[in-house]
Amino acid sequence: MGDLILKEGDEMGCTPLHHAAKMGCLPAVKLFMKLTNGREAAYMKDKKGNTALHLAAASNHKDTMAEIMKRCPECSELVNKKGWNILHCAVQNDDPQFRQAMDTILKKNAFSNLLNEKDEQGNTPLHHIAISLNKHRLHDLIHHPRVDKMAFNKDNHNALDLASATKTFAVRKNRFKTRLQKHGLRLGIRICTHLNDDEEEDEENKKDVSSISKFEKATDANLIVATLIATVDKLCTTIKEKYDRNDSSCPSRTSFGR
Numbered sequence: 001m002g003d004l005i006l007k008e009g010d011e012m013g014c015t016p017l018h019h020a021a022k023m024g025c026l027p028a029v030k031l032f033m034k035l036t037n038g039r040e041a042a043y044m045k046d047k048k049g050n051t052a053l054h055l056a057a058a059s060n061h062k063d064t065m066a067e068i069m070k071r072c073p074e075c076s077e078l079v080n081k082k083g084w085n086i087l088h089c090a091v092q093n094d095d096p097q098f099r100q101a102m103d104t105i106l107k108k109n110a111f112s113n114l115l116n117e118k119d120e121q122g123n124t125p126l127h128h129i130a131i132s133l134n135k136h137r138l139h140d141l142i143h144h145p146r147v148d149k150m151a152f153n154k155d156n157h158n159a160l161d162l163a164s165a166t167k168t169f170a171v172r173k174n175r176f177k178t179r180l181q182k183h184g185l186r187l188g189i190r191i192c193t194h195l196n197d198d199e200e201e202d203e204e205n206k207k208d209v210s211s212i213s214k215f216e217k218a219t220d221a222n223l224i225v226a227t228l229i230a231t232v233d234k235l236c237t238t239i240k241e242k243y244d245r246n247d248s249s250c251p252s253r254t255s256f257g258r
Helices: 002-007 016-023 026-034 038-042 052-058 062-071 073-077 086-090 100-106 109-114 125-132 135-142 159-165 170-182 197-244 253-257
Strands: none
Touching (some): 002 016, 002 038, 016 026, 026 062, 038 052, 052 062, 052 073, 052 086, 052 100, 062 100, 073 109, 086 100, 086 109, 086 125, 100 109, 100 135, 125 135, 125 159, 135 170
């Protein structure tokens, strides 16, 4: 009966395990994880989609993270409603003293798939570091051999693009940009994305339809113009013939000269 309380959330959907992980209360986390419902509680999300592991990573509690991952390693694959994995959460903290959570993730090969994972906006952890100009997190992440330094988000922006767009002191921004450039980053290299065969065929079909439509409109316009020219030409011929014959129905030469 006592185990059931582990699955009870508060108004924000946070369970006792969420609170213990966020506070870094390792004894409580160990106790909860040993209970019957402990593993199930580790997979539960609050109203923002965060698991206890997300909160531990965001709060830089590496020992708490290690305890949860030891008993529920699959938890590291979960993302919240923003599409953030635990590394996205860990890089948000810009305190230079709080880097243990990030180091824990970077040093484990099992978590290498998290390094370049994109959130709902297409941003990787490196993008997030660039947005906040977090130099303390940049050093460790950008030197990792498996990090895709030229990753682009859904707006076709890489980390250097985002760092350049931040509104902060020019000196701080320029120093951060210089570090990125030393690792080969350049502004806006990717102009467009490659279309697959089906998409290319659709684009060609759209172009063909557009060309046909333009041709049909041009043909219709030419027919109208030709008809008008023929009508005017016929009218002018008739007038000229009547004028030459001094037809009474046609104005006199004198009236034309006035």
